[in-house]
Amino acid sequence: MDRRQKQLQTLIPRLGLPTDTEVNWELLDIALTHPTMGTPNYEQLEFIGDSVVRLAASEFLWEVYPQSSVGDFSAVRKILVSDRVLAQLSDSYGFDRYLVLSPSAAGDASGKISRLADAFEATLGALYLSRGNLSLIRPWLDPHFQRLATEILKDPARLNYKDALQEITQARHKSLPEYRVQEITDRADPEERFVAEVWVQGQSWGRGTGQSKKAAQQAAAKVAFFELY
Amino acid sequence: MDRRQKQLQTLIPRLGLPTDTEVNWELLDIALTHPTMGTPNYEQLEFIGDSVVRLAASEFLWEVYPQSSVGDFSAVRKILVSDRVLAQLSDSYGFDRYLVLSPSAAGDASGKISRLADAFEATLGALYLSRGNLSLIRPWLDPHFQRLATEILKDPARLNYKDALQEITQARHKSLPEYRVQEITDRADPEERFVAEVWVQGQSWGRGTGQSKKAAQQAAAKVAFFELY
Numbered sequence A, B: 001m002d003r004r005q006k007q008l009q010t011l012i013p014r015l016g017l018p019t020d021t022e023v024n025w026e027l028l029d030i031a032l033t034h035p036t037m038g039t040p041n042y043e044q045l046e047f048i049g050d051s052v053v054r055l056a057a058s059e060f061l062w063e064v065y066p067q068s069s070v071g072d073f074s075a076v077r078k079i080l081v082s083d084r085v086l087a088q089l090s091d092s093y094g095f096d097r098y099l100v101l102s103p104s105a106a107g108d109a110s111g112k113i114s115r116l117a118d119a120f121e122a123t124l125g126a127l128y129l130s131r132g133n134l135s136l137i138r139p140w141l142d143p144h145f146q147r148l149a150t151e152i153l154k155d156p157a158r159l160n161y162k163d164a165l166q167e168i169t170q171a172r173h174k175s176l177p178e179y180r181v182q183e184i185t186d187r188a189d190p191e192e193r194f195v196a197e198v199w200v201q202g203q204s205w206g207r208g209t210g211q212s213k214k215a216a217q218q219a220a221a222k223v224a225f226f227e228l229y
Helices: A002-009 A025-031 A043-064 A070-080 A083-092 A109-131 A138-153 A161-173 A213-228 B002-009 B025-031 B043-064 B070-080 B083-092 B109-131 B138-153 B161-173 B213-228
Strands: A178-183 A194-200 A203-210 B178-183 B194-200 B203-210
Touching (some): A043 B043, A070 A138, A194 A213, A203 A213, B043 B109, B194 B213
Antiparallel strands (some): A194 A203
């Protein structure tokens, strides 16, 4: 364990924590051990870490955006804790260099994103359990949450949900979203003149209204985007 | 707030915590204020509490059942944090007596279960934020988790999943589950002689195998039960 511990110790300053931070090295070792290496491996710690990152994101949003609605909280949290975001963070910190895995798993490029996200969550589990609180997590995770939340919460019109949704459905289902738009001419509210519904793989995923056909489609895409992200 | 604080203080020993426990009374007051009373109300704290109870359940399972699979962890956690369980706990502690709500909401009997669960989660959020850890939560919540987990994890044969599933589908859809069973006579493993699939509302929810038709149905019902619980 000594050599491994030395290696794991180098991860701590990378995360922006003081070099002499004491963590439960045994747990951190397990958190960075892939299931192909037998047991113990990161699976149980990932189960804990999944709740830890959710709590960290919730607390962050509550502290930083006290005026936001719970609907916004949920939409943003969903993205902050998504595999895609966690894998990106994991990759940016070079977690793959710390992960012990079998040669066959290492060669599985298609499993890389879920592996990176899993090991990241498991590490959060180990860091949380080392202290029984979020003190080894929020100091370095908060700036990432801040950057992402700012991006997500900024003027929705600046984020093109139709494009973003299309990206998701193409990657996952190799299909494009389908929009069904209705014009309702007797509406008092011009914002409700057009009603769009977006369908993906034979299922309706979102509905939106707007002054133009395009605005209604964007509104529908936004709903579906947060559902499918 | 003084009178309200005095009332809220009586909740603490009810939970089994020492009478002189200091909590953030302002947050606890908000946690027990229904949205019909305007803002602030329990919605944001419920958002935090939802993550808190999930983490408490995860940590509990990891500590008490270190040998369990992550699949079992997930199945049990799903039940421990379900609205049904949280509402039962909330009710058993008399949370409704502490909840401030408008007369119209108080008269809404159908909303009682979600109201009880919401206020319970929000209270967990307030207790967590009072300390930044689970020290005001696990001491009194763990025995409930223990009782429920023991019940859920005990010999599955003793829990009749077909009955339990039927109860759910009748309550929610006023319909009964439908089982489609196939006998496969050339199987080497007698445990796979019968294959059952359970359908609810035109959708297949679970598949199971067994030595008898009944065992296969129970196995399928178990899968569907954990999906639909």
